Amino acid sequence: MDNHFDVIVLGTGLTESITAAALSKAGFKVAHIDPNPYYGADQASLSLDELAQWEENHSATNHGELPPHARQYSVSLAPSVIPSIGPFISSLIASGVSRYGSFKLLGRVVIYDGGVLKDVPQSKDDIFQNKAMSLLEKRRVTRFLMFAAGEFENREELHGQENSPLLDFLQKTFLLSGATARAIAYALGYCYFPSETTLPALHRIRTYLKASGRYGSSSFLIGYYGGSGEIAQGFCRASAVSGGVYILGRPITSIASVEPGEPEHPVLTSDLPQFVVELDDFPDRLHCRCLISSTALLPGHLRTRADIIRPTILSCSSLRPFAMARCIAIIDGPITLSSDTEGSGMSEASDSSLLVFPPESLEGGSATSAVHVVTAGPGTMSAPSGKGILYISMPLPSNSDHSAETLLRPYLTTVLSLLQSEKQQKTLIRSTFYMQELVSCTPGTSDSFVGLLAVPSLSPHPTQGIDEAAIVAEATFRKAETCLNGERKELCSEGCEQIGFWPLLAEIEDSEGNDLQW
Template sequence: MDTNVVERVEDMEEMVDLLSGSLPAAKDQPTGKEDQLPDTEYDAIILGTGLVESIVSAALSRIGKAVLHLDRNMFYGAECSTIPVTESSPLGPFQNMWRRFNLDRSPKLLYARGAMVDLLVQSKVSRYLEFRGVGRTLSYIDGKMVEVPCSAADVFNTTLLKLTEKNVIKRFLTFCLNHDQHTADYQDFASRPFKEYLSVWPVGKKPQLSPFLQRLVLHCIAMCSEQVSTEDGLKATQYYLRSIGRYGNTPFLWPMYGSGELPQAFCRMSAVFGGIFVLNRSLKSVVVTKSEEERCSGAVCNLGQKLKCKWIVMNKEYSPSSWQVRSEAQASSHGTDSHTDRNSVSRLVLITDRSLSPSSSDGVEDPFLLTIPPSEEMKTQHVAHLLELPSSTGACPSGCYIVQMTSLGSTAEEDFSAIVKTFFNSKRPVSTTPPPSSPPVSTEASSSASEGTEDTAARSDATPAEAAAEGTAAPCTAATPEDDTAISSDKPELDNDCADPGNTDVSGTPAASESSAEQEDTRPVIYERFYFNQSNPVCTPVTASGVHIKNIFVTTPTNAELGYSSLVKEAREVFDTICPGEEFLPPAPEPEDICFDRPGDDGDKAKESTDAGSSEQRADDNDHQESTEAGQCDEQETECKQPSGSSSAEKSSSAGGAEASTEGNSSCSDMPVSTDATGTSD
């Protein structure tokens, strides 16, 4: 970076360092001409390609604003990205297919009539995406998994509810669907907990919702916590009910190949309308003008180039720690829910060998959502959402499943330990027959396999990484040393590459047991698991002296919300502040209708008009010449049909006329060739 420029800047402006974020900065590289960004004043510089930043970028570019979009990573999406597993992950028979796994860092579902779907349809960004409907919504209530009825037909067909409960829940859901027309029925409870209102509904009469129905509405339909207000709970229930039936029996959609496709689609829209995107590039500092109203006037990128801008929108990962607000008092002073801010989001990603709740239909499997309310059995204080993705979603190869869990909490492993123990088996599967699309697994006992027996190919003490390096499958052992009981396979022939050596005889065949059928565990077996937490602080851009910087936005990171409504709302608010009165993401024209204006278009058009006139004149001349030649050819054909006794003078005259005609039109490549009386070409 030019030190003279920095000195002049520090004389009248303040440099605010941005390199103290939670992620490492982009690597500094030698500055060359190819690394220089366009030297212009940008309407907005956007840091990070998270969903909110990508929507703002697309909205600004769509109305002609100059946008520079940077990301310190080498991929799009930031905390909303979809990433593959590593090659060293123990994936059993799918080890050679590790690139086909797509794991979401922040999985969310789209409500069919939600804010995100409306925005995708309105802006036509949906043309870049594919979706799959969520086939079922389940809930874990009273120690069992039950299917939540979504439509009126489901309510009357379900065996989950009694006849009286079916009538009650139908009346209540009808009320929720039109609750905004009957505000007097709940105005006394508007700010009180929704749970309290459910216990007394209908107000002034005998309560009709049983405790089971109250839990069903609160956690499985409204998808709310027990602290939510009555007004917000009724809106959430209405939101759910209005989305049913638009694209399927459930209100939810899932983007093919992962939710990380959404920010990429909005980035593509921004690039189509002139947005500049640079990966592996970030800002080193921002330049704040010292005036009565502190405003950012530019920034310095990590390669030292100074950039001018009017606004900066950044992901919270790029903000320095001094901007982060963590205490409840600070959160309340900024008008933010302190409960949400002091808790992080716990997430768990599992790769399993079978479905947790297999579909009864024989068609292609659809993803399903399982809601787990807080309970002492699961040792949870917040609602947990479990989303299972089959291979039909593009998240994994055929034969395995991706399970995504989300909940508010402090430590993911502690928050989900009871759920994992209840629903999943931590042992590796005995039967690991590779799918047809994967190459065969090499073994050391190929000769004995041809005789009807197989030996264990991998060392019993080899780790998955060592086994992968040796080109063999890692042995499948129990998660706990004291539990080494092998899992029975549903298939008659067993592949012992992943069998427990302690439960096999010398021939490699599992030892028979009288109680093997009783000990069979049909729970999904975990190949790999990933626990992680995402922090959720409130960030306020301030100078070193504590003065708020007016034209810098720090977007809210992803949250535990099931849908995208809050993120779309935030993106719209940022856009309205930058461009008040402008339309937010108007419909994009069709690709063939897009036309960009370029400097000198008037001169070019005049030149094109002149060229077009010349071309038309040449075309007219050619048509005239062709018609003349056609007449000459007709005369020659008439001469060819004359008796052989015709005079040589007439022939020479005809030949001379044809030759002259050819010479006069030698520049026309499509001129017909005249022939003499013998039929040969002149």
């Protein structure tokens, strides 16, 4: 095979896959490599057979036997939901990758409050149909939502409060009750911790309020067949269609930088340093002018000399978790969460939902972290008929001495009890507990390699992580393009537009609603 490439991308996580697709569509010669035998890296979607093999190579604890038809399940290692408006949806449509996947509206968002589940109002109509709030509280919530949906940056209410905890801001500035403030902070702003600051959360809330009604009543979509891993594979397919070369299941044995013009490495006539990648049980050395890698796959001596892509993201949480404790539970029985909220306008049965446990909401649970539970079932093509999947995740602000099972078992027990009904009992078939380590990044040194780009771990945030992936991917594409083409001179006249992120699809009509498959 021809082993000379413009770009080598290491890792098939969502960010790397979006980047590879964009570079391939822009005409660059791309090789995309992953030591795993599957796409998606830490966001992969796996069958239960594949999950069992994955558990053998990771510090995971499982209980229960594999159920029959294990290959009919598609489980995600890092589940997320997709805001209906945002950079990821834009990339999904502009790239054409929406044709490779299918999506549906997320059924419900509910919060665990006082031992019961309550629907979270997502619109003005939902608020005034809700009988659990007083009229005065409804007016205060409506006033806040009108503030959050607008241009709040220069509003008097926010002045001097940008870095105060959101919970304090809601109660002091808008006089909301503690219960309502918690619902907004954790199930509309999706804060992880009580100390998260106001401005980033407001940016998230504004995005979700604008997304409501885009494709239906929910602000979020959920992907079929496991979500993020299936979507990453779609971007890999787009790269392959444009000429990208894929090599999976080959561990990386060596990554080295070489000076251009060395007789042993006559790669390309370029003034840039070049890189050589060697793979286990693979006959050819692979050469490139630009190397893009997840931080997890870069050796330490190269990680410190890489240009780490860190664009400013206004909706970024003020506190980033150290790790994520995760649980995947397979349930015998359909998953439909009951609610005590009458007249909420959101009583439709759905097996896809997002359940939020605020800090201190559960006896024996966490006092410092919000816990999210994503449910999926046959409606998302993730499980056979009559079965369901629970994804439970807890962000950890620092290293923990407790296992994932110790941290999450109380939440699994509670969710199972909430799912029980007189007509049909649900039983736990199998559960897997594991820690997802988030590789830390150190800023590049002054002698960093030109053309060596490191992509940080995908944000584990259940609602904004997928948008951050698209933002980081575009920033990585721009840097790689600059490395490969050099600093372009301003040859065009004033008003000339910058080359698009998806340049080969510039003539696509603006028909976003028709491109998504349902």
